[in-house]
Amino acid sequence: MELKEEFFKVYANLPIEERNNVVVVIDKQPISWNIAYLEIKNYTKLGQQILKTLKDLGIL
Amino acid sequence: MACVLFSRPNDDITLSYLFYYSKELVSESNNLGYKTINKEGKEANKEIIISVIKKQNPELIMFNGHGSPTEICGDNEEVIISVEENPEILKDSIVYSLSCSSAFKLGPKSIENGAISFIGYDFEFALGKDSESEASPRHDKIAKLFLEPSNILFSSLLNKRSVKDSVAKAKKKMEDNINYLHTTDRFPEAIYYAPFLFSNYLGLVVHGDKEASIN
Amino acid sequence: MNEKNKELEEIRKELVIERLRQAPPTVKIAFGSLNEFMNRDELIDQVQKETDIGKRIVKLQIEYLRAFKKGMLQGV
Numbered sequence: 083m084e085l086k087e088e089f090f091k092v093y094a095n096l097p098i099e100e101r102n103n104v105v106v107v108i109d110k111q112p113i114s115w116n117i118a119y120l121e122i123k124n125y126t127k128l129g130q131q132i133l134k135t136l137k138d139l140g141i142l
Numbered sequence: 143m144a145c146v147l148f149s150r151p152n153d154d155i156t157l158s159y160l161f162y163y164s165k166e167l168v169s170e171s172n173n174l175g176y177k178t179i180n181k182e183g184k185e186a187n188k189e190i191i192i193s194v195i196k197k198q199n200p201e202l203i204m205f206n207g208h209g210s211p212t213e214i215c216g217d218n219e220e221v222i223i224s225v226e227e228n229p230e231i232l233k234d235s236i237v238y239s240l241s242c243s244s245a246f247k248l249g250p251k252s253i254e255n256g257a258i259s260f261i262g263y264d265f266e267f268a269l270g271k272d273s274e275s276e277a278s279p280r281h282d283k284i285a286k287l288f289l290e291p292s293n294i295l296f297s298s299l300l301n302k303r304s305v306k307d308s309v310a311k312a313k314k315k316m317e318d319n320i321n322y323l324h325t326t327d328r329f330p331e332a333i334y335y336a337p338f339l340f341s342n343y344l345g346l347v348v349h350g351d352k353e354a355s356i357n
Numbered sequence: 358m359n360e361k362n363k364e365l366e367e368i369r370k371e372l373v374i375e376r377l378r379q380a381p382p383t384v385k386i387a388f389g390s391l392n393e394f395m396n397r398d399e400l401i402d403q404v405q406k407e408t409d410i411g412k413r414i415v416k417l418q419i420e421y422l423r424a425f426k427k428g429m430l431q432g433v
Contacts, residue, residue, distance in 0.1 A: 097324035
């Protein structure tokens with residue numbers, strides 16, 4: 083499964099309140115699950131960074 | 143009838159919560175007709191607890207207290223049982239240790255030395271608190287989510303369920319409580335407690351005979 | 358490999374601090390051998406100072422996040 087798909091699968095199963103929480107910090111910027119979703123969905127460079135970091139952390 | 147021993151120190155605020163919640167377990171043990179020995183406060187010390195264990199050979203023991211991977215403590219953080227000194231003292235008992243991390247090393251060591259089962263936590267036990275309850279365990283709706291599963295576990299043992307079933311019941315309650323923290327809108331900070339309760343869930347382990355139960 | 362591990366440790370620590378920062382200051386947890394309830398800022402302090410408690414807090418937060426991938430924590 084592609085990382086993107088893995089992310090969407092995990093995201094879909096998150097409690098709603100958890101989605102507002104920080105899931106990754108990129109360049110000192112805290113990013114919530116919701117923002118990560120938008121970045122990944124829109125194929126942004128930040129989205130790619132997010133996916134890589136989540137993979138490195140074992141969250142994906 | 144089986145003998146049940148409780149070690150319930152009460153010398154700091156964290157232990158006062160464990161002390162309060164375990165009170166109903168002492169009553170239940172009495173009501174079920176067990177020979178119930180409750181050593182609380184300053185009596186939950188090494189000399190008294192070891193003496194009771196040696197003389198009464200309790201089939202079931204509950205330890206509240208601070209701890210470490212190798213120790214269970216009593217009043218004033220005095221070490222009562224440790225890997226180095228006296229793991230054999232738990233021989234022939236089913237033990238539930240509500241003490242941080244004591245299942246990690248003391249658990250297996252006590253089984254090697256003849257304990258029937260050792261139920262405890264591999265990691266530090268986390269306890270959430272409602273900031274509005276002003277150190278009143280009775281009114282603390284958050285602490286309840288953390289301690290209720292522990293009571294369910296021991297109550298199940300008192301009612302002669304197996305170690306395996308009792309731990310499963312406790313874990314199920316933890317799951318329910320984590321789901322509650324994930325979804326309730328009754329207090330906005332609920333979601334932030336969930337990781338800590340999940341840590342307790344992961345940390346709750348059994349060593350020894352999982353099918354054991356008291357007679 | 359060691360550099361990479363150190364970098365990941367720092368990333369994990371930073372993540373957990375940011376997660377804790379989102380909590381209301383009134384969140385209180387008793388954890389480990391400390392016989393008192395810590396508020397949000399005290400928890401963050403433990404993580405920042407990389408105490409044993411702080412390291413354990415980082416570990417449990419990351420385990421919690423990984424649990425969603427494993428399907429251990431299904432939302433409603």
